[in-house]
Amino acid sequence: MKHPVDVHVGKRVRHRRWMVGMTQQQLAEKVGIKFQQIQKYETGMNRVSASRLWDIAAALSVPVSFFFEGLESKPDADTEGALPGDILADKEALELVRSYYAIPDNQRRRLFELARVLSDVA
Numbered sequence: 001m002k003h004p005v006d007v008h009v010g011k012r013v014r015h016r017r018w019m020v021g022m023t024q025q026q027l028a029e030k031v032g033i034k035f036q037q038i039q040k041y042e043t044g045m046n047r048v049s050a051s052r053l054w055d056i057a058a059a060l061s062v063p064v065s066f067f068f069e070g071l072e073s074k075p076d077a078d079t080e081g082a083l084p085g086d087i088l089a090d091k092e093a094l095e096l097v098r099s100y101y102a103i104p105d106n107q108r109r110r111l112f113e114l115a116r117v118l119s120d121v122a
Contacts, residue, residue: 007044030059
């Protein structure tokens with residue numbers, strides 16, 4: 001049975017790997033393991049040892065604590081109209097965030113203001 005912490009850590013590994021544009025194969029090579037093991041970590045099927053998590057954090061340029069962020073603040077139940085607890089697990093949302101930060105600062109600020117106005121109307 002998968003432990004919720006292992007699933008959470010795996011999702012955070014996948015999230016960060018995707019955000020930096022790295023494939024499972026590339027991460028596996030940096031860490032010195034096979035890509036199938038990365039797949040198992042990302043699904044929570046296998047637990048990540050402390051030393052392996054340290055290596056993964058270094059390869060993805062984040063502190064080890066990154067993988068545990070959000071564990072204490074998990075909502076007990078979703079409320080209608082609320083965002084899902086793991087919105088960044090959605091590939092479309094991640095792609096939107098990556099695209100957003102690729103926009104030059106001045107244009108990005110204007111887009112942010114537009115999105116804010118549109119969301120207030122909805």
